[in-house]
Amino acid sequence: MAVDGDELVRALRTTMKENVRLRAEAEQRREPIAVVGMACRYPGGASSPEQLWELVAAGRDAIGDFPDDRGWDLARLYDPDPDHKGTSYVRSGGFIAGAADFDPRFFALSPREAIALDPQQRLLLEGTWELLEHAGLDPAALRGSRTGVFAATMYQDYTWLSAQHADALNGRWGLGMMGSVLSGRVAYTFGFNGPALTVDTACSSSLVATHLAMQSLRRGESDLAVAGGATVMATPSVILEFSRQRALAPDGRCKSFADNADGTGWSEGMGLLLLERLGDAQRNGHHIHAVLRGSAVNSDGASNGLTAPSGPAQERVIRAALADAGLGPAEVDAVEAHGTGTTLGDPIEANALLATYGRDHHADRPLWLGSLKSNIGHTQAAAGVGGLLKMIMALRHDTLPRTLHAEVPSSRVDWGDGAVSLLRSHRPWRRDVAGAPRRAGVSAFGASGTNAHVIVEEPPVTPAVEDVAAQPDPTSPTVWLLSARTAAALTARAAQLGAWLDAHPAHRPVDLAHSLATTRAHLEYRAAIVGTGVAELRSALRVLAEQAAPKRMTYRDRIARGTGTKGGHRVAYVVGSDRAEWPRAVVDLLRAAPVFAERFRACADALLRNGGADLRAVVTGATGAPPADRDDVARQGLFALAVASAAVWQEYLPASVPVIDDNVCPAAGRFLSGTVTLEQAAREVVSNMSQPPSRRLAELVMAGYRTFIELGPRADGPSGIAEQVAETDSARRAVVLAGLAPFDRAGTYDIAGAVATAYACGATVDWSRLVPPGRRIDLPTYPFQRSRFWLEPVAETPPPPPQAPAASGHTLTALLRRADAAGDLLGGVEMLVAASRYRHSFDSATRGAHPGSAMLLSEGASPVVVCIPSFLAGSGPHQFIRLTTEFTTRPRAFALRLPGFGSATAQPDSWQAALDSLADTIATACGDLPFVLVGHSIGGVLAHALTDHLDRAGRPPSGLVLVDTFDPAPGHRQETFRWAMRHIMSLDPAGVVVGDDNLLAMANYLRLFDEWHPAQITVPALALAATGTTAAAPHWQIGATQVQVAADHFSILDAHAAAAARAIEPWLRAIAG
Structure with missing residues (x-):
């Protein structure tokens, strides 16, 4: 059969293309993986890779006593007798300090969600943020990216604690405990769209997770991958179990490969790596800490026991990892071993290393062997990744650290001619004479029979680059940026950065400015420091660390401070109207x-061509120039000033910022919005043509714009624009930046200060023009504001002994009525106050275990109406039902049950704890929706205190309504209370609503009320005063809008609720715009 030549050529070309494709696929499947970020928390205070290295380099032993902050019964837990049931003969281990603490607000979690969350999930959330910061990446930029999460875990024993509190956690503990959600929680919180897998292969979990992450990157499923694991021992169950098996070292220490090895030592930890394909990392300019060349995973299969290690399987997984890396055994210098310190496992592992690596090494260049477990114990699901972190840091510091407790190597291993040598002292880690990259293998073997081995290599040598910021202009200002999720965290950030600067004086301020601007997220609470040298920076950091954050934007002493919103404030330009200052x-x-000069000249020329004034002559005061304040000249000057000022701002802010012109200078707004050309705009200004404004202030305020930049001269006092914004923005959240900027010390315009102030207000800024290029430096990670979130174990208590039948009715209620009849009502209340001290209580740190509740009164529009009852016995959420039904437009409305009332089992132990608990309930009920607080009687005082509390926390209500609230000054309290309490008891003669429990709850609030202090609030307020009230005390005057309602103190929420609703509803519409 004849073969056509053209067909043969086409077939050969197709074959060649296919070969190229297959080679490319094969190369991709073996592409090295770069480590571009690291994070960890391990025993011994190792809260970063650098601190972990410091611990290892110093030869420190991080094993310590059992923790006393987890509710463990330490007195009963330990018994030196291994045969004693239910106890442990070990009382030491490696534990993470503060494992019970968490910063839920940072991750937009409620306290109830936080306390229901497995502490391992919490660790991974915080660790992932630190990981991305360490990589110099803004987490917000990775939302929607193909970033995978491969998270390792072993235990979920926090479940046992949460199950005991299932009713209080209200259905949240299930997701909080599920191992599968460990990875999903991270992906959900950060918005990652790559694979999210939770891995549990016991002690090899985190190394298996790393292997899976590498495969996902090589297959193109992920572009970045978070890999690692976490272990927290919420209960001592694993210690008790392995104590029963006598598998633990009595002193809690892993004596890896030592002759005196006597068992493993349990520890906990968290370690994470951020991985990226090496080529991508180099193209993206990411700092590469190390390279993962190859990895492999296998199983023991049907070996000599399910949990017993298998030497042949370990040999196979090592050879497979070398093959994946394309390396021979001689090309690996050291192995970070599993090394648990058991008399069975360590000899098997050492022999497997001798059989694989040992054959290609010899005594003068042995394979060096060590184990991190000798320092920090067996961190279980976090062990493998911990070994990787240690070896990456060892490569950085050119040192192979010693293994502790191994003065005499195990006699159960035939170390032979020294081809494998135990690291009993620190050794320098140098390249060989050929300059080959240094490499290490890392092993992890699971009790499940799953084995993993990963080969890590030093990062590629990068060519030296010219120092782009070697000679910054010493007179040019730069800007140092700080941001945080809360005001307290911003203060802590300033203190942290100041301390770091003291410890690292060699770093240049320009590098710090560059790193702060380009490698950190820009969060809601912001500060920007404008300066030229390190002395100014240090001084400003001290000010920020020592002074409370202001509630409003400030720019003082070249420090801008303000509050944005999540995602930044929306920004608009406003054409200025101050005619007096424009020439200056x-x-x-x-x-x-x-x-500015270029754009101003263009405007001046356009105006002159169209018959306008010569603005250059006006501003220079040339002879014959018209006066600057003449109507036509001032109008033209303001136009040119606005257009030229916008040109300055457009260098730093996005070009799509809208312009508000109202009736000041519509032509400027039309030109800046692109509606007309400069020539057309100039013609309009000169002829004073009447044109409708393109954007009005009220429209943009209602659309959510909160930062308004005035394109005009800086006024000495509040500008007309500021006054208009204040009138339009009833919630008082908007900020007006007057003129381009405040004046600097020399009396000239401070453009850097202007841009810094805009940033502090929430604007998104392009910092490339103000922050010069510099070297990227590793900065301290975010200072999380942690507090305790830990469920305490419920003690088993015997049933109470039988008692004699109680007298009919409520004992305390009956006693209070007798005291009142005897003319000593207040004496009876003092008795209740004393008794209330002995009720079960919670503080701010433990409030999450006793969450409050909110009764949904109606569904409807926002703002959400949140009703707060009085804390007098007999009051409660039910009082507001009729009020909310009387609104013409039904709002979404809730009424809070004050903690300690009703079926609540615990009461707040302080006024602060009460406010914290109520704020949590509001956050859960309202989410991100705007809301208004409505408080009745003394509940109005509570609502007022909550308003201040929420404002300080950065989540203020849109408004406050006081419903017949009396002056709470001490001089009025006793008589008002006596009057109200008698009325309440007269309405409930049987004590059905008042009751003993509610009386004690009331008494507790009366006791806590001594801690209340009045505060100034900034939100709009409405005060309803019932005209038929017979109390002697005056109504509380707080500067609110006052409205009288024909009702009495109690009927205002009942028979005359319609009148109250008619007073509240139009006010709600007004503040909503």
């Missing part, structure tokens, strides 16, 4: 900003 502003800005 132009003169200063002509000197300060070349782009």
Whole structure:
């Protein structure tokens, strides 16, 4: 059969293309993986890779006593007799300090969700944030990216604690405990769209997770991958179980490969790596800490026991990892071993290493062997990744650290001619004469029979680059940026950065500015420091660390501080209207900003061509120039100033910022929005053509714009624009930046200060023009504001002994009525106050275990109406039902049950704890929706205190309504209370609503009320005063809008609720805009 030549050529070409494709696929499947970020928390205070290295390099032993912050019964837990049931003959281990603490607000979690969350999930959330910071990546930029999460775990014993509190946790503990959610929680919180897998192969879990992450990157499923694991021993169950098996070292220490090895020692930890394909990492300019060349995973199969290690399987997994890396055994210098310190496992592992690596090594260049477990114990699901972190840091510091407790190597291993040698002292880790990269193998073997081995290599040598910031202009200001999720965290961030600067004086301020601007997320609470040297930076950091954050934006002493919103404030330009200052502003800005000068000249020329004034002559005061304040000249000057000022701002802010012109200078707004050309706009200004404004202030305030930049001269006092914004923005959250900026020390315009102030207000800024290029430096990670979130174990208590039948009715209620009849009602209340001290209580740190509740009164529109009852016995959420039904437009409405009332089992132990608990309940009920607080009687005082509390926390209500609230001053309290309490008891003669429990709850609030102090609030407030009230005390005057309602103190929420609703509803519409 004849073969056509053209067909043969086409077939050969197709074959060649296919070979190229197959080679590319094969290369991709073996592409090295870069480690571009690291994070960890291990025993001994090792809260970063650097601190872990410090621990290892110093030869420290991190094993310590059992923790006393987890509810363990330490007195009963230990018994030196291994045969004693239910106890442990070990009382030491490796534990993470503060494992019970967490910062839920940072991750938008309620306290109830936080306390229901497995502490291992919490560790991974915080660790992932630190991991991305360590990599110099903004987590917000990775939302929607193909970032995978491969998270290792072993235990979920926090489940046992949460199950005891299932009713209080209200259905949240299931997801909080599920191992599968460990990875999903991270992916959900950070918005990652790559694979999310939870891995449990026992002690090899985190190394298996790393292997799976590498495969996902090589297959193209992920572009970045978070890999690692976490272990927290919420209960001592694993210690008790292995104590029963006599598998633990009595002193809790792993004596890896030592002759005196006597069992493993349990520990806990968290370790994470951020992985990326090596080629991508190099193209993206990411710092590469190390390279993972190859990995493999296998199983023991049907070996000599399910949990017993298998030497042949370990040999196979090592050879498979070498093959995956394309390396021979001689090309690996050291192995970070599993090394649990058991008399069975360590000899098997050592012999497997001798059979694989040992054959290609010899005594003068042995394979060096060590184990991190000798320092920190067996961290279980976090063990393998901990070994990787240790070896990456060892490569960085050119040192192979010693293994502790191994003065005499195990006699159960035939170490032979020294081809494998135990690291009994620190050794320098140098390259060989050929300059080959240094490498180490890391092993992890699971009790499940799953084995893993990963080969890590030092990062590729990067060519030296020219120092782009070697000679920054010492007179040019730069800007150092700080941000945090809360005001307290911003203060802590300033203190942290100041301490770091003291400890690292060699770092240049320009590098710090560059790193702060480009490698950190820009969160809600912000500060920007404008300066030229390290002395100014240090001084400003001290100010930020020592002074409380202001509630409003400030720019003082070249420090801008303010509060944005999640995702940043929306920004708009406003055309200024101050005619008096425009010539001076132009003169200063002509000197300060070349782009301003260029645009101003273009405007001046366009105006002159169209018959306008010669603005250059006006601003220089040339002979014959018209006066600057003449109507037509001022109008033209403001136009040119606005357009030129916008040119300055557009260098730093996104170009799509809308412009509000109202009736000041519509032509400027039309030109800046692209509606007309500069020539057309100039013609409109000169002819004073009447044009409708393109954007009005009220429209953008209602659309959510909160930062308004005035394109005009800086006024000495509040500008007209500021006054208009204040009138339109009833919630008082908007900020007006007057003029381009405050004046600097020399009396000229401070453009850096202006941009810093805009940033502090929440604007998104392009910092490339103000922050010069610099070297990226590793900065301290975010200072999480942690507090305790830990469920205490419920003690088993015997049933109470039988008692004699109680007298009919409520004992305390009956006693209070007798005291009142005897003319001593307040004496009876004092008795209740004393008794209330002995009720079960919670504080701010433990409030999550006793969550409050909110009764849904109606569904409807926002803002959400949150009703707060009085804390007098007999009051409660039921009182507000009729009020909310009387609204013409039904709102979404809730009424809070004060903690300690009703079926609640615990009461707040302080006024602060009460406010914290109520704020949590509001956050759960309202989410991100705007809300208004409505408080009746003394509940109005509580609502007022909550308003201040929520405002300080950055989540203020949109408004506050006081419903017949009396002056709470001490001089009025006793008589008002006596009057109200008698009325309540007269309405409930049987004590059905008042009751003993509610009386004690009331008494507790009366006791806590001594801690209350009045505060100033900034939100709009409405005060309803019932005209038929017979109390002697005056109504509380707080500067609110006052409305009288024809009702009495109690009927205002009942028979006359319609009148109250008619007073509240239009006010709600007004503050909603």
